[in-house]
Amino acid sequence: MRSPGPTVSLPNMPVWDDDPAWQPPSPLGGDALADVCVIGLGGSGLVAVLALRAAGLRVIGIDAVDVGAGAAGRNGGLLLAGIADFHHDAVRLLGHDAAVAIYRRTLVELDALFAEFPQCTRRTGSLRIAASESELADCRAQLAQLQRDGFPAEWYRGDEGEGLLIPSDGVMQPLRRVRAMAAQAMRAGATLHSGTRALEISGTSVRTDRGTIRCDRVIVAVDGRLETLLPELAPRVRTARLQMLATAPAPDRQIPRPVYWRDGYEYWQQLPDGSIALGGFRDTGIDTEWTHDAAPSAGIQQRLDHFLRTHIGTLAPVTHRWAASVSYTESGAPVSEEVRDGVFAIGAYSGTGNVVGALCARDAALWVIGSTSGH
Numbered sequence: 001m002r003s004p005g006p007t008v009s010l011p012n013m014p015v016w017d018d019d020p021a022w023q024p025p026s027p028l029g030g031d032a033l034a035d036v037c038v039i040g041l042g043g044s045g046l047v048a049v050l051a052l053r054a055a056g057l058r059v060i061g062i063d064a065v066d067v068g069a070g071a072a073g074r075n076g077g078l079l080l081a082g083i084a085d086f087h088h089d090a091v092r093l094l095g096h097d098a099a100v101a102i103y104r105r106t107l108v109e110l111d112a113l114f115a116e117f118p119q120c121t122r123r124t125g126s127l128r129i130a131a132s133e134s135e136l137a138d139c140r141a142q143l144a145q146l147q148r149d150g151f152p153a154e155w156y157r158g159d160e161g162e163g164l165l166i167p168s169d170g171v172m173q174p175l176r177r178v179r180a181m182a183a184q185a186m187r188a189g190a191t192l193h194s195g196t197r198a199l200e201i202s203g204t205s206v207r208t209d210r211g212t213i214r215c216d217r218v219i220v221a222v223d224g225r226l227e228t229l230l231p232e233l234a235p236r237v238r239t240a241r242l243q244m245l246a247t248a249p250a251p252d253r254q255i256p257r258p259v260y261w262r263d264g265y266e267y268w269q270q271l272p273d274g275s276i277a278l279g280g281f282r283d284t285g286i287d288t289e290w291t292h293d294a295a296p297s298a299g300i301q302q303r304l305d306h307f308l309r310t311h312i313g314t315l316a317p318v319t320h321r322w323a324a325s326v327s328y329t330e331s332g333a334p335v336s337e338e339v340r341d342g343v344f345a346i347g348a349y350s351g352t353g354n355v356v357g358a359l360c361a362r363d364a365a366l367w368v369i370g371s372t373s374g375h
Ligand SMILES: Cc1cc2nc3c(=O)[nH]c(=O)nc-3n(C[C@H](O)[C@H](O)[C@H](O)COP(=O)(O)OP(=O)(O)OC[C@H]3O[C@@H](n4cnc5c(N)ncnc54)[C@H](O)[C@@H]3O)c2cc1C
Pocket: 039, 040, 041, 042, 043, 044, 045, 062, 063, 064, 065, 066, 067, 068, 069, 070, 071, 072, 073, 074, 075, 076, 077, 078, 079, 080, 196, 197, 198, 199, 221, 222, 223, 224, 229, 241, 242, 243, 244, 267, 279, 323, 324, 325, 326, 346, 347, 349, 351, 352, 353, 354, 355, 357
């Protein structure tokens, strides 16, 4: 098989950035007033913005860079039910009722995502394929727990290997989803600003590099580097870099569903045009990947190249390489709570935040509505 080309010779650009007509919202033009300020315009922040607008609140959403500039626009695009931990592990970590409740809520959120964004989502199901005998046993334990709790899952044996098929899961084009949400939020009357960085946050004001926003409540919806923005979370939140690459259309491969491999450390999907987006190997650079740096590195990219050629088995050239930051908690449970008076933080989805982030955002919006309704 042909050897992969040189590593990290491409700009840090996700395969998803395919709309040259995209215009970021303008930066904040000075001091401003709102009921709620939402910091971070990824998928989570935008779910909160939309929920707050639906409740009739005046919302200003800001992003230091642009809509979807963080993990929300640079991820693998897998839409998976549950939290980052597999369901049987979640039961052990969170307790049975809590794990079942969150899994059930993610199924509802998935239904909503597929219904609302048919132009950028596909309900394909997903595969968890075992990379070893012990992982195969773990897949059986996961299947048993899912079936005991009445969630859709079946055993799978096929071209990709052996493991689990979860029919309720799917894939999306993540950047297209967040841009569609931003457009929807602005049409609904929300004010969004890119290029506007929050520097100082209290429950009644957000000082940015472009002016100060006075408000009644603040939601911080930032996954990677959450602990930098809110240092009180530093004891339990830690930022890591996740890296991916994508190929040109790969006619030598047919991959009907996204694959989660080796406990989900590697993950890939084939896009409608035949390109393959592949991520992984965070755990192999344990000294290097706990970092706030969000640029691809030669070491991990070489592993991805090797895996692409030897395991996925395509000859398609690599066209994109990228990375982004996410954050993790030791317990596996995301952050979703009031961290300062009037400031609610959501994030730290431990690498799987496309669906859970939306749940936490709905909880944040409910907290705002509940805590301001007496005003
Ligand atoms: C390579 C990779 C692959 C992944 N694959 C998957 C997957 O397949 N499935 C899945 O479910 N999850 C996946 N994830 C995780 C998922 O992408 C994230 O958990 C989720 O997108 C987080 O979205 P968010 O809106 O909460 O936060 P973010 O996307 O982190 O958005 C936060 C926004 O806040 C902005 N911001 C940061 N600081 C400030 C500040 N001071 N002021 C103003 N704005 C600020 C940033 O610019 C950013 O746009 C992956 C992540 C990565 C990096």
